[in-house]
Amino acid sequence: MEKAWRWLRSLVFVGQMYVMMLVIGLLYLPGAILSAEGARRGCKAYCRWVIWTARLMVGLHCDVRGTPPTGGALVAAKHQSFLDIILIFNALPAAIFIMKREILWTPIIGLYAYRLGCVPVNRGKRGVAIKKMLADVASGHQSVAQLIIYSQGTRVAPGVKKPYKIGTGALYDQMQQDCAPVATNVGVFWPRTGIYRKPGLAVVEFLPIIPAGLDRDTFMARLEEDVETASDRLIAEARASLGEA
Known part of the structure; x- marks a missing residue:
C-alpha cells in the first residue's frame, strides 16, 4: 500500500x-x-x-557539494537523469549547455536556450560551434560562462559503465580553461526513464578543479577516474540510505 x-x-x-x-x-x-x-x-x-x-x-531532498566555479570553466558532468541538469544549472552563476540543435525548435525551451547562449551543435560539427562561442566571448558579444558538457554523451544509469567521449578532451584543449568535474547519484532516486521517485538525498558534487594545460590523454584519464570514483562513492551512500545492496 x-x-x-x-x-x-x-x-x-x-x-x-x-x-x-x-x-x-x-x-x-x-x-x-x-x-x-x-x-x-x-x-x-x-x-x-x-x-x-x-x-x-x-521526500526527495537535494544537496550540492563542493565549490561550483564562478568564472569561465568547462564543467564536465556525470549525467543520470533530468535532476542533475536542474541541480548543476541552479548551482552555477552563468551556466550554458552544449545541446542538440533540434532543441532550438522546441516551443519556449528553445527560446530560453537561445537567449541563454547555449551552444547548439549538429552531429559532427561541434568544433565549429565552439569556435564561434569562444570568438563571441573574446569580442564581448557573449559573457564568460560555465560551459556544461556531459562527457558520456547521454544519461547513464547508476552502476552502468559507458566510455567517455573524446569531445570533452577536444573542448578542454580548445578552451584552455580549467575543468570542473561533477559527480552525482541522482539516478538512484530519479531514474533516467519511468515515473517512480524514491525519497532520500540526491547529490551532485563539484570535484577539485582539473587545471588547464594538461595533455589530452592525461586529462581524459584523470576526468574519468575522478568522476567515476566519486559517483560510485555517492551511489553507494545513496543505496545504503535506502537499505539496498
Missing part, C-alpha cells in the same frame, strides 16, 4: 513539474525575450520549483 501511494505521489509530482515548466516559462517570457539575464531568472525559478516540490511531494 505504501509503495502504491509513493507511485501516485510520483505521478502527481512529474505531472505538475511539466505543467509548471509551461507556466513559469510563460510567466518569465517577456524578460527572457529582452535579455539573457531575464531568461536565466526564469530557468532558475523553475529549478527552485522542482527542487522544492521534489522535497515536498516525494
Whole structure:
C-alpha cells in the first residue's frame, strides 16, 4: 500500500513539474525575450520549483557539494537523469549547455536556450560551434560562462559503465580553461526513464578543479577516474540510505 501511494505521489509530482515548466516559462517570457539575464531568472525559478516540490511531494531532498566555479570553466558532468541538469544549472552563476540543435525548435525551451547562449551543435560539427562561442566571448558579444558538457554523451544509469567521449578532451584543449568535474547519484532516486521517485538525498558534487594545460590523454584519464570514483562513492551512500545492496 505504501509503495502504491509513493507511485501516485510520483505521478502527481512529474505531472505538475511539466505543467509548471509551461507556466513559469510563460510567466518569465517577456524578460527572457529582452535579455539573457531575464531568461536565466526564469530557468532558475523553475529549478527552485522542482527542487522544492521534489522535497515536498516525494521526500526527495537535494544537496550540492563542493565549490561550483564562478568564472569561465568547462564543467564536465556525470549525467543520470533530468535532476542533475536542474541541480548543476541552479548551482552555477552563468551556466550554458552544449545541446542538440533540434532543441532550438522546441516551443519556449528553445527560446530560453537561445537567449541563454547555449551552444547548439549538429552531429559532427561541434568544433565549429565552439569556435564561434569562444570568438563571441573574446569580442564581448557573449559573457564568460560555465560551459556544461556531459562527457558520456547521454544519461547513464547508476552502476552502468559507458566510455567517455573524446569531445570533452577536444573542448578542454580548445578552451584552455580549467575543468570542473561533477559527480552525482541522482539516478538512484530519479531514474533516467519511468515515473517512480524514491525519497532520500540526491547529490551532485563539484570535484577539485582539473587545471588547464594538461595533455589530452592525461586529462581524459584523470576526468574519468575522478568522476567515476566519486559517483560510485555517492551511489553507494545513496543505496545504503535506502537499505539496498
